[in-house]
Amino acid sequence: MRPSSAAPLTAAALALAALLAPSQADAFERQWHAGAGIGYALLADGGSYPGIGGSVHLTYGLTDAFNALVELNTASHPGGDLMxxxxxxxxxYVLDILQWVPYVGLMAGAYDSVRLAPCGSHGQPDCHSGRFGVSVPFGLDYTFSRQFAxxxxxxxxxxxxxxxxxPGSYFTAFARAEFLWGY
Known part of the structure; x- marks a missing residue:
């Protein structure tokens, strides 16, 4: 029996289809993220006071496109004697179908400007200045695995x-790491 000339063509077509088939997209809802960051902080207050800060965060995937965020942060600004x-x-909003995960959001919270210089006595500024703030978080994460980014x-x-x-505004830029769980 003579081999069919269609067999090599069929095999080549199947191999090409396997190579060009889209890979699975991994977008997760109900996924938790817990992590910490450290980096640069800048106060805008008549002058710019750079500092170093840190944060811890907890994130929960509401859907595959939206996450709920909670964050605690601190920063020391020696040039302005503030913390x-x-x-x-x-x-x-999260674009989490890629290994590189960009996001942008909106947050609201409470902030306290703590004076590190003499304060609180007559003629001195208050030691604490509690304020309400609205912020725009943004970032780019790289997921090494389903458990770490x-x-x-x-x-x-x-x-x-x-x-x-x-200060009237505040900017932070942190390098961060986080653990992921739940799918």
Whole structure:
């Protein structure tokens, strides 16, 4: 029996289809992220006071495109003799079908500007200036596996004027790492 000339053609077509077939997209809802970051912080207050800060965050995948966010952060600004403490919550739009995961969101929270210089006595500024803030978090994470990711996280915060003095806006840029679980 003579071999069919269609067999090599069929095999080549199947191999080409296997190579060109789309890979599975991994977008996860109900996924948790817990992590920490460290990096640069900048206060805008008549002058710019750079500092170093850190944050911890917890994220939950509401859908495959939206995450709920909670973040605690702190930063020390020696040039302005200030320390910033913050707690915020919000949501982010996430493009999580790639190994590189970009996101952008909106958060609101409470911030405290703590004076490290002499404060609180007569003629001195208050030691604490509690403020409400609205922020835009953004970033890019790289997922090494379903359990671990690293990335860059930035956040611009606009602080609502309060009774005390303090900065009007705040910017952070952190390198971060996070653990992932739940699918």
């Amino acid at each position: 910033m403490l913050g707690a915020s919550a919000g949501a982010a 690293v990335g860059f996280a930035g956040k611009y915060t606009l602080l609502v004027p309060g009774a005390g003095d303090g």
